[in-house]
Amino acid sequence: MATSLFPSALQASTVQVSRSRAILPDELRAIPWLDRLDVQERARVVHDLRVVLVEPGELVCRVGRPVTYWFGVLDGLLKMSNETALGMPITFTGLPPGGWFGEGTVLKREAYRYNIQALRRSLVTGITAGTFHWLLDRSIGFNRYVMMQLNERLAQFIGAREIDRLSSANARVARSLGALFHPVLYPGVGGLLRITQQELGYLVGLSRQRVNEALRELQTACLIHVEYGGLRVLDLEGLRSYRDVEAGAG
Numbered sequence: 001m002a003t004s005l006f007p008s009a010l011q012a013s014t015v016q017v018s019r020s021r022a023i024l025p026d027e028l029r030a031i032p033w034l035d036r037l038d039v040q041e042r043a044r045v046v047h048d049l050r051v052v053l054v055e056p057g058e059l060v061c062r063v064g065r066p067v068t069y070w071f072g073v074l075d076g077l078l079k080m081s082n083e084t085a086l087g088m089p090i091t092f093t094g095l096p097p098g099g100w101f102g103e104g105t106v107l108k109r110e111a112y113r114y115n116i117q118a119l120r121r122s123l124v125t126g127i128t129a130g131t132f133h134w135l136l137d138r139s140i141g142f143n144r145y146v147m148m149q150l151n152e153r154l155a156q157f158i159g160a161r162e163i164d165r166l167s168s169a170n171a172r173v174a175r176s177l178g179a180l181f182h183p184v185l186y187p188g189v190g191g192l193l194r195i196t197q198q199e200l201g202y203l204v205g206l207s208r209q210r211v212n213e214a215l216r217e218l219q220t221a222c223l224i225h226v227e228y229g230g231l232r233v234l235d236l237e238g239l240r241s242y243r244d245v246e247a248g249a250g
Contacts, residue, residue, distance in 0.1 A: 020050040030074050032187045036141030048131045054118040061116040069126035072100040076122020082114045094180050094203045098188025103146050106132050119199045152184045169206055173214035174242035176204045181233050194230040
């Protein structure tokens, strides 16, 4: 059974003592919004940031639990998911390195409406909800970053709805990869996404074998190049707008 790292404020404090650590100087460079802060703001954030090593299957956030942190991915791969009213699993998005998530939940101080689960061993960092709101009250640069996040996330979820309705597995894989190579939401990915076919299958709801077939088609179309341990994008816009014969016939 999956476990939650931060199920409540009390247990979050316990995790900080038993499992989390302070962030390292090299890891600070992976936080895309840190350079928007002034000296005092940066000092508070650096002191507040905690880092946790998350094992595969562990939950960083759980449906119904109160929000305590705003999280970011330093390394690894997470997925945001929930279940439908009929109990069917639904994946909203993957969360690769450089991605920060849950700002809407922190803003509203509400319980989580989704699960965030590690697909592989991952390094997750975060600031407390208190520091998040403190930054909102004083930092124009931070406010602009959060607004940009919310806007890009909205566009991403609108695109995800379209992906869910695609009948073509090749198109679903292409569009999902295009969403993961997002320079604003996931600046840590760069041009190479480290992901296995099994992990990609979990994100798009397809078998590893069918994902393998789709990747071969996308490589033949010169949209990606499959490398050891990951995928390199050759044509990002081509991935985002991909439609094959099967998709066009639907």
